[in-house]
Amino acid sequence: MILAGLVFWLVWDFYPDWVHHIRRRAVIQHGPEGGSPLAALTFDDGPDPRYTPRVLQVLAQAGARATFFLVAGKAQQNPELVKAIAAAGHEVGSHGMDHRHAWLEWPWSVDRRIGRAAAILRRLSGQPVHYLRPPWGMFNAGTYPAGMRHHRGVVLWSCSAGDWNIRRQARDIAATLEAGLKPGAILVLHDSGGDPGAPEHTLAALPAVLEAARRRGLKLVTVSELVGQRRQST
């Protein structure tokens, strides 16, 4: 019995072709490249009382909307931040219950916990929670079905600046994001988590990224708005 469980776990959690097949076919990594020039900024791992309010302030000054993939356990500890995110017109997505790596969980446990996180985030935000971004973008066999069952699907990104790493300076983060800032882009940033203090570099990089979007005529919208455009245009 234990051996059967171990084999199941190895095959379904570690078989890379299966994971990559799902990623290529089903997971949203960018929006449409034609049509209106739109791109999506996303922030993972919050809400965080030290950084999320400052991110909200910078976004408000630029008139930009974003999507916050929240950790439901942190959202429960900071319900006022979830409300502030939603009240400012941003989208709330799910980053799971507590940022556990999918490879350390059974597929059915992933489904149960993703369902629980979705319910918590819906209640706290007062919004539908359309999309799931699994922690580290990692999957096991339960992740994608759970993303479809409890959400509209799974969203990853087209450009990551690695801003969770404290060694990445603000200018490096801004340069990577500006290079990835194209119509349809989904950029991932972090307003919490990662190395201690790392979101300071993210915050320092953010004005340059917002200015680059403005210069290029790119409107920054939520993931639902970006993906909704694709639905309307096909």
Ligand SMILES: [Zn+2]
């Ligand atoms: Zn994360």
